[in-house]
Amino acid sequence: MSPDTQNPQDKQGQQDTQGSKGTIRVVQLYPRDMNIYGDWGNALVLKQRISWHGYSPELLEYNVGDDFPTDVDVILGGGGQDSGQLIIQDDLQQRAGVLTELAEDGAPMLLICGLYQLFGKFFKTRSGPVIPGIGVLDVETHGTNERLIGNVKVATAEFGDVLGYENHSGQTTLGSGVRPLGTVAKGTGNNSRDGHEGARYKNIVASYLHGSLLPKNPAIADFLIRTAAERKFGAFVAGSPDDRYAVLAREHAARRPR
Amino acid sequence: MLYISVPLGKLVRRVSRLRGGGSALPGLVVEKIDPGFMQRTLATLPHGVAVVSGTNGKTTTTKMVVELLESQGLKVFTNRTGSNFTRGVAASLLGEVDWRGRLTADVAVLELDEAHAVHFVNQVAPRYSLLLNVLRDQLDRFGEIDKTAQLLQQIAAKTTGTVVLNREDPRVARIADTLSGQDVQYFGLDESLLSTFPNDDDMRAAPGSPAPAALPQKPPADVVLRKVGPDTADFEYDGVTVTTTMKLRGVYNIFNAAAALVLARSICGGGAATADHSTLLTALSQVAPAFGRGESLTVDGQPLDLVLVKNPSGFRLGLKSFPAGGYATMIAINDNYADGRDMSWLWDVEFDSLRHSGVDQLTGSRAYDMALRLQYDDVRVGSVQPDITPALSAFIREAKDKPKRIFCTYTAMLAIRRELSKITTVEVVS
Numbered sequence: 001m002s003p004d005t006q007n008p009q010d011k012q013g014q015q016d017t018q019g020s021k022g023t024i025r026v027v028q029l030y031p032r033d034m035n036i037y038g039d040w041g042n043a044l045v046l047k048q049r050i051s052w053h054g055y056s057p058e059l060l061e062y063n064v065g066d067d068f069p070t071d072v073d074v075i076l077g078g079g080g081q082d083s084g085q086l087i088i089q090d091d092l093q094q095r096a097g098v099l100t101e102l103a104e105d106g107a108p109m110l111l112i113c114g115l116y117q118l119f120g121k122f123f124k125t126r127s128g129p130v131i132p133g134i135g136v137l138d139v140e141t142h143g144t145n146e147r148l149i150g151n152v153k154v155a156t157a158e159f160g161d162v163l164g165y166e167n168h169s170g171q172t173t174l175g176s177g178v179r180p181l182g183t184v185a186k187g188t189g190n191n192s193r194d195g196h197e198g199a200r201y202k203n204i205v206a207s208y209l210h211g212s213l214l215p216k217n218p219a220i221a222d223f224l225i226r227t228a229a230e231r232k233f234g235a236f237v238a239g240s241p242d243d244r245y246a247v248l249a250r251e252h253a254a255r256r257p258r
Numbered sequence: 259m260l261y262i263s264v265p266l267g268k269l270v271r272r273v274s275r276l277r278g279g280g281s282a283l284p285g286l287v288v289e290k291i292d293p294g295f296m297q298r299t300l301a302t303l304p305h306g307v308a309v310v311s312g313t314n315g316k317t318t319t320t321k322m323v324v325e326l327l328e329s330q331g332l333k334v335f336t337n338r339t340g341s342n343f344t345r346g347v348a349a350s351l352l353g354e355v356d357w358r359g360r361l362t363a364d365v366a367v368l369e370l371d372e373a374h375a376v377h378f379v380n381q382v383a384p385r386y387s388l389l390l391n392v393l394r395d396q397l398d399r400f401g402e403i404d405k406t407a408q409l410l411q412q413i414a415a416k417t418t419g420t421v422v423l424n425r426e427d428p429r430v431a432r433i434a435d436t437l438s439g440q441d442v443q444y445f446g447l448d449e450s451l452l453s454t455f456p457n458d459d460d461m462r463a464a465p466g467s468p469a470p471a472a473l474p475q476k477p478p479a480d481v482v483l484r485k486v487g488p489d490t491a492d493f494e495y496d497g498v499t500v501t502t503t504m505k506l507r508g509v510y511n512i513f514n515a516a517a518a519l520v521l522a523r524s525i526c527g528g529g530a531a532t533a534d535h536s537t538l539l540t541a542l543s544q545v546a547p548a549f550g551r552g553e554s555l556t557v558d559g560q561p562l563d564l565v566l567v568k569n570p571s572g573f574r575l576g577l578k579s580f581p582a583g584g585y586a587t588m589i590a591i592n593d594n595y596a597d598g599r600d601m602s603w604l605w606d607v608e609f610d611s612l613r614h615s616g617v618d619q620l621t622g623s624r625a626y627d628m629a630l631r632l633q634y635d636d637v638r639v640g641s642v643q644p645d646i647t648p649a650l651s652a653f654i655r656e657a658k659d660k661p662k663r664i665f666c667t668y669t670a671m672l673a674i675r676r677e678l679s680k681i682t683t684v685e686v687v688s
């Protein structure tokens with residue numbers, strides 16, 4: 001029997017029955033309008049890994065017009081079409097205060113594609129209009145005619161190689177207030193000029209990578225969970241999720257063509 | 259010049275056939291030397307051109323429309339080779355016209371890929387169009403869902419006669435608002451079946467997510483699918499509900515049968531007045547799935563179903579249409595260009611329905627992505643083997659006495675069919 005034939009779930013299922021180390025609340029931002037290319041996968045991975053680490057996950061949605069939840073531990077923001085960005089832009093401006101406060105206070109956040117752009121200073125669309133961002137990240141984005149599509153591999157110091165898939169026509173330039181998530185080894189990343197992918201600021205990880213990002217990059221998922229636990233409980237006690245399939249999926253993905 | 263292009267094109271076609279070549283070259287030759295060929299030839303058809311487009315189910319629906327029309331005694335030209343391109347249509351035409359360029363058909367029914375359909379309708383205005391759905395399909399190619407809806411809208415706008423729309427897909431149904439002058443017909447679903455047909459707005463798949471915004475007021479549909487049984491379906495039209503047996507499997511195929519009925523009724527000239535409904539229904543009950551779309555083969559005396567899955571909605575519909583109970587299951591996921599390179603779509607499918615029986619075998623270039631996906635949905639995985647050949651033999655060996663089902667992406671399906679014909683007696687049942 002090859003090691004592949006055993007089931008990671010067998011062990012993990014049992015952990016749910018043990019006493020929880022505490023509740024971690026994950027809020028998905030605008031899942032109704034900003035959710036594309038498997039963004040749900042990121043939410044699912046956090047939910048499952050929080051429980052595999054022995055904590056209790058609570059998954060909340062925040063959509064346009066909702067009351068903003070209290071006691072937020074992790075923020076997840078996904079990608080969207082142009083129409084989605086237009087629908088949420090006013091509501092997002094109204095939530096700029098609470099989101100900035102959370103970011104400055106060190107709340108962990110994962111921002112993919114569309115919300116990566118709108119957490120920046122602005123998104124100047126190709127046709128002219130400028131969608132204002134909330135300025136949490138010192139980045140700006142310009143729409144282009146060129147769609148950057150394909151498999152991506154990014155070398156990062158914090159999380160090792162990050163693997164995913166990009167599909168965007170907005171090109172993002174980083175200001176001095178943020179640092180890149182990593183350096184592109186395959187693919188394009190933030191823009192077609194400087195070879196960087198994503199942005200890091202406080203406990204925010206921002207990226208153009210779908211894929212979904214978290215399943216094949218459990219190091220980033222665990223960073224978000226660890227940071228949330230430390231911020232809430234003062235410490236993080238890790239469990240031992242079975243990442244055998246993640247390791248193999250990474251190896252195979254890294255060898256696939258652009 | 260006019261009549262030289264056809265003999266020359268046919269000659270190139272014959273030569274490229276002999277050399278085992280595809281359909282593109284002869285089409286290209288005719289296009290180059292006689293750009294008006296396709297337009298001119300199709301313009302001679304008494305019932306004009308009908309275009310079938312949308313994300314899911316084009317091939318099987320086109321096949322159904324053709325067989326329905328043939329049951330009414332019409333001679334139908336169609337792009338059977340599966341070529342989705344204008345050039346493919348030109349090449350298919352070359353095969354059908356006589357040496358003087360005359361096409362002896364009553365009507366053309368063409369399956370057109372959304373992206374190329376617009377290019378086509380700008381050259382040849384269809385008399386009929388059937389627009390099936392707008393779902394997340396190979397977004398790496400088209401970029402955005404809204405853009406796909408716009409492409410379908412342009413097909414509708416160029417249609418001179420009847421536009422047939424899916425009443426239950428808001429992005430398709432809303433196209434009616436943009437039209438003036440065309441006759442609009444709908445195909446629809448019974449309320450009780452709506453939940454089994456997620457449209458794209460359901461796709462985000464988070465449990466408890468809000469229902470999609472349906473049209474405020476549903477227009478009446480020409481044909482409504484009322485009920486789906488194990489091998490029957492109930493359709494309502496002209497105020498009556500009829501039950502017919504179906505060879506086609508999968509609820510989404512049967513919904514598309516309602517679409518095909520509407521188009522066939524329109525082409526036959528105003529529904530009941532001219533179409534013979536008993537022969538229409540007989541033809542419908544005989545339609546077999548198109549290549550790879552829910553095909554059923556026999557291996558070691560047991561059924562083996564191949565279910566093509568190429569996007570999240572198709573995968574979800576496949577899982578709903580083919581319940582896992584009693585079957586051994588294999589999933590084959592490739593990420594070649596024809597499959598789409600982007601694997602994010604696997605995360606837009608829920609696999610809960612496989613939790614009870616598990617998945618016996620995973621294969622394909624993205625087998626481990628699939629394993630990871632199933633791990634996060636708590637679905638038990640048997641073995642994982644990216645190489646399709648050994649994976650398929652192991653699957654067949656270990657589930658010898660069970661009916662089997664394989665969900666596969668396009669290029670994985672081609673590889674599996676090739677292997678099946680080598681390792682065992684493959685009898686094509688339907």
Ligand SMILES: [Zn+2]
Binds near residue numbers: 079080168
């Ligand atoms: Zn995106």
